[in-house]
Amino acid sequence: MYLGFIVLLWFALCGGIAAQPLRLVADSWPPFTDQRLLNNGFATDLVSTALRRAGYTVEYAQVPWARATRGLQTADYDIVIAAWYSPERARYGQFSNPYLINRVRFIQRRGGVLSFNELADLHGYRIAAVRGYEYSPEFDRDTLLQKVEVPGFVVGARMVHARRLDLAVEDEYVARYHLARELLDIRDELVFLPLPLSENPLHILVRRSHPQHAEIIAAFNRAVDQMNADGTYAALFKRHGL
Incomplete structure (x- = not known):
């Protein structure tokens, strides 16, 4: 009886984590990320599309760059949309495969x-x-x-x-x-x-403190590969005039 309760609680907690929107963050960096642009910019559009394909819901916030990276470390945000690799960032976040150069x-x-x-x-x-x-x-x-x-x-x-x-x-x-x-x-x-x-390869950066950070990265990578294969990536590129 007790074991069954623990199992149900575990599934409820995992389901709650998965159901929570992923909090995406970026600074203003047009044409990649900017609230004034179509779907908040090319990178935001691409990343949001890939994550939704993978089954996640997302929400977007735009703040100065220093606040975005600090917010990832303090768990105010879950994913920095557009980041170049650095060893310092790799300490608190996991990088995806590059989705742009x-x-x-x-x-x-x-x-x-x-x-x-x-x-x-x-x-x-x-x-x-x-x-x-x-x-x-x-x-x-x-x-x-x-x-x-x-x-x-x-x-x-x-x-x-x-x-x-x-x-x-x-x-x-x-x-x-x-x-x-x-x-x-x-x-x-x-x-x-x-x-x-x-x-410089461009990646998403997912906070390591997120309990599903590895799964999010793997799902994002798969979704981008699928988008490249089925023409969605090229269509997004064209839609944003790049």
């Missing part, structure tokens, strides 16, 4: 003569970097690079255009999104350097 590139004024084969070639030049962002291990730890913190890429790009800085750095999709909108007036006066800084 971010190609990070430098931008300079048209007619500029800067190019590089290695980061040492850029020593002595002023580079706009978004406050709190990580771009690549080599870039982040190179203390000889003159990295100037800016609140966002748009500000950095305008500083490059005004010749206050030499370069700005950003994911290519993100840069092209802003160049077609807030920076449309100066778009033709800015150009990408040919060589990318890095190519």
Whole structure:
């Protein structure tokens, strides 16, 4: 009798955990994550679709990046929608397989003569970097690079255009999104350097303190594979203009 009660209680608790919506979180990073965009952006749309296919319900919150990662550690949120791998994040979260590759590139004024084969070639030049962002291990730890913190890429790009800085750095999709909108007036006066800084796989990050974190990751990975196979991924990509 007692054993039967324990078994029923266990199933009730597990069922309650599964029925609770997964709390997705991201900062504003258009075109990937932003409340102003269709279905909160491409990454949010893709991740939500995959998790719903796997049988989960989801809800979305948008907060600054530092608050998002801190909230994962304090169990205020369950999943960071878009994260690059770092050993620090891996301590408190489990990464999925990558669902996109971010190609990070430098931008300079048209007619500029800067190019590089290695980061040492850029020593002595002023580079706009978004406050709190990580771009690549080599870039982040190179203390000889003159990295100037800016609140966002748009500000950095305008500083490059005004010749206050030499370069700005950003994911290519993100840069092209802003160049077609807030920076449309100066778009033709800015150009990408040919060589990318890095190519970073993009993942979801599930808090390790969630009792089903491994199952969520496995289910998400399977769902994304199915979406690639049946054309859903390509359709989402097209829907968001990427």
